[in-house]
Amino acid sequence: MRLRQPATAAPRYLAVLGAAALTAAICLSAAACGTAAPVAGAAYGTTSATPKAATTGTAASAATAKAMLTVRKTSIGYVLATHAGQTIYWYGDDVKGSGKSTCTGSCLTAWPAVTGTPLAAPGVQLAGKLGAITRPGGVVQATYNGYPLYTYAQDMAPGQVLGNGAGGVWHVITGTLLSASPASAAAASLRDVSGSGGTAPSPSATASAYGGY
Numbered sequence: 001m002r003l004r005q006p007a008t009a010a011p012r013y014l015a016v017l018g019a020a021a022l023t024a025a026i027c028l029s030a031a032a033c034g035t036a037a038p039v040a041g042a043a044y045g046t047t048s049a050t051p052k053a054a055t056t057g058t059a060a061s062a063a064t065a066k067a068m069l070t071v072r073k074t075s076i077g078y079v080l081a082t083h084a085g086q087t088i089y090w091y092g093d094d095v096k097g098s099g100k101s102t103c104t105g106s107c108l109t110a111w112p113a114v115t116g117t118p119l120a121a122p123g124v125q126l127a128g129k130l131g132a133i134t135r136p137g138g139v140v141q142a143t144y145n146g147y148p149l150y151t152y153a154q155d156m157a158p159g160q161v162l163g164n165g166a167g168g169v170w171h172v173i174t175g176t177l178l179s180a181s182p183a184s185a186a187a188a189s190l191r192d193v194s195g196s197g198g199t200a201p202s203p204s205a206t207a208s209a210y211g212g213y
Helices: 009-032 052-064 106-110 182-188 203-211
Strands: 066-074 077-082 089-091 117-120 130-134 140-144 147-150 170-172
Touching: 066 140, 066 182, 077 182, 117 130, 117 140
Parallel strands: 066 117
Antiparallel strands: 066 077, 089 147, 089 170, 130 140, 140 147
């Protein structure tokens, strides 16, 4: 007597075969449409670094930045100042004409660099030579007679001179170092506003401001 194959075997085989065929068809369809496996981060647009155009624009802006300098009247006389009225200082520990600034880190926080290529405000005649150095990182810092220029973080208002004589090494730029006629230069400035604030330096501080320059 021959044993009869169960009636369900053939349909089950056909069902498995059909499922395999359907899976193959789906895979072929996906390949035809160019579907690829997902990449981690792709949903968030993680592709590459900053576009070249943006980088180029930033570098160009840094290279073309200007620092307009003027003469301002303060409680200690006429001094070199930024166009916004902040008093400008030079640092006795910097070496004249070295092309470098020795003020870094916390020093730079207290004494921010005057950044940009300097130029005198319209009508202002300065006695010193304007120039610039490039700090690490590409920041351009203005110079006067070879000395890098800074402002003082504690000068909270235009015309203040709280940093003059600080530590015996921080000085304003004034007198004949500033202009043959500081008053005339200040009068020609776009911002000749009589300011007050700060304390007058001691005679020794004033002397060092001239002698060490």
